[in-house]
Amino acid sequence: MTPLLSVQGVTKHYGPHIGCADVSFDLYPGEVMGIVGESGSGKSTLLNCMAGHLVPDSGQVVFDTRGHGPRDTVTMSEPERRMLARTDWAFVHQHARDGLRMGVSAGGNVGERLMAVGARNYADIRAKATDWLGRVEIDAARVDDRPTTFSGGMQQRLQIARNLVTGPRLVFMDEPTGGLDVSVQARLLDLLRGLVRDMGLSAIIVTHDLAVVRLLADRLMVMKSGRVVEAGLTDQVLDDPQHAYSQLLVSSVLQV
Amino acid sequence: MIELHNVSKTFTLHNQGSAVIEVIHGATFAVAPGECVALTGASGAGKSTLMRMIYGNYLTQAGEIRIGGVDIVQAQPREIIALRRDVLGYVSQFLRVVPRVPTLEVVAEPLRALGVPAADAQARAKALLARLNIPERLWSLSPTTFSGGEQQRVNIARGFAHAYPAMLLDEPTASLDAANREVVLSLIEEAKARGAAIIGIFHDEAARARLCDREIDVGRFSPGLAA
Numbered sequence: 057m058t059p060l061l062s063v064q065g066v067t068k069h070y071g072p073h074i075g076c077a078d079v080s081f082d083l084y085p086g087e088v089m090g091i092v093g094e095s096g097s098g099k100s101t102l103l104n105c106m107a108g109h110l111v112p113d114s115g116q117v118v119f120d121t122r123g124h125g126p127r128d129t130v131t132m133s134e135p136e137r138r139m140l141a142r143t144d145w146a147f148v149h150q151h152a153r154d155g156l157r158m159g160v161s162a163g164g165n166v167g168e169r170l171m172a173v174g175a176r177n178y179a180d181i182r183a184k185a186t187d188w189l190g191r192v193e194i195d196a197a198r199v200d201d202r203p204t205t206f207s208g209g210m211q212q213r214l215q216i217a218r219n220l221v222t223g224p225r226l227v228f229m230d231e232p233t234g235g236l237d238v239s240v241q242a243r244l245l246d247l248l249r250g251l252v253r254d255m256g257l258s259a260i261i262v263t264h265d266l267a268v269v270r271l272l273a274d275r276l277m278v279m280k281s282g283r284v285v286e287a288g289l290t291d292q293v294l295d296d297p298q299h300a301y302s303q304l305l306v307s308s309v310l311q312v
Numbered sequence: 313m314i315e316l317h318n319v320s321k322t323f324t325l326h327n328q329g330s331a332v333i334e335v336i337h338g339a340t341f342a343v344a345p346g347e348c349v350a351l352t353g354a355s356g357a358g359k360s361t362l363m364r365m366i367y368g369n370y371l372t373q374a375g376e377i378r379i380g381g382v383d384i385v386q387a388q389p390r391e392i393i394a395l396r397r398d399v400l401g402y403v404s405q406f407l408r409v410v411p412r413v414p415t416l417e418v419v420a421e422p423l424r425a426l427g428v429p430a431a432d433a434q435a436r437a438k439a440l441l442a443r444l445n446i447p448e449r450l451w452s453l454s455p456t457t458f459s460g461g462e463q464q465r466v467n468i469a470r471g472f473a474h475a476y477p478a479m480l481l482d483e484p485t486a487s488l489d490a491a492n493r494e495v496v497l498s499l500i501e502e503a504k505a506r507g508a509a510i511i512g513i514f515h516d517e518a519a520r521a522r523l524c525d526r527e528i529d530v531g532r533f534s535p536g537l538a539a
Binding site for chain 1: 323389392408
């Protein structure tokens, strides 16, 4: 089977500082991978390098495109990469405001991504947007309201609807449940799990919340100082961590 | 179906003076389809550790663990994920679920992951929950708020939703009343009859005597004795 995403030796420096160094892994269709580590461990740098928001100093990010098979997205042209970002990729930001247009209605936020890939029929776009608001449990009556009038949890669900409406194959998520209170987190986790299973999505989730990765991710990478110190099945890494840092990370979780 | 060859396990505690603890040494045995084998031994002998190694939950340092042709020790994560989805079931002592997900969906999920249509998966889940005496009014609620015994039964229903060819059972009859214990024992007997290879930990001696063809004393794999 061809990996959906194959990351080879991705390295990014900020001046003399290491952002991430020599990261390699393959992600297969339908897999969800978590990346954990403390603040500054390089997990967001790595995510942004993979999603095309940052240019790595070296390394390849090979994506199995629909039309042309595996292509290195680092060296492909800017328009091609943008097209991928609008169609086969999705990026869920930690702060919904970074992923939404706050001055546009909820329906407009979802519809905009459809229009970006060529949808023109207003009734179709509106129907699809309303359908997606329902899937992320936002009342259809709110379709014309702006996200500024939404709660944090609703904004996050709207961001997810906006991202998934075009049927992406790979979703990058940066702390998708960060900053939300726990009852809203649980609802969002349930929603994400259902969507991943029903749409056959692959996802890469950066978080520092080990409970989130245990419930969402099949596989886990632990990062420290820009490097991957351990990788494996999520439950194996959490229940039988091998590296000193992973052991420290797991044993530092407070029991409720 | 399940074969262990010269399997060893050590824990290295990097943050506690790098203590190295060897817990299993040279474990070798096999379980055939339709056979039920009990792991026995004193508390701390490594029964649960060995079971978790077979499931791929704990990393194995040396040896081979073959399940339906896949060596868990060498397998890639995605191979283990596929094996757990299709071949290898595990009923642990604890139910771990996403909060807010209804019991019916929790039980149907292993079938949904295999691509079984929602209606068929739910029908199977309903039958199991009814058989395990979980009141129907609870099916639409999340099991996170259920009693210990109810959670255990939901866990068992989930574990038996798909007819896995190999199953690992960690104290499946603990904290159950007589009637529900009987239901669980018959579920295990049915799994045996359809040809599942089963490894179990049972503190319940009567259950062990009724279900198991053999007992394996895990104590004989403990490194202290081997030396």
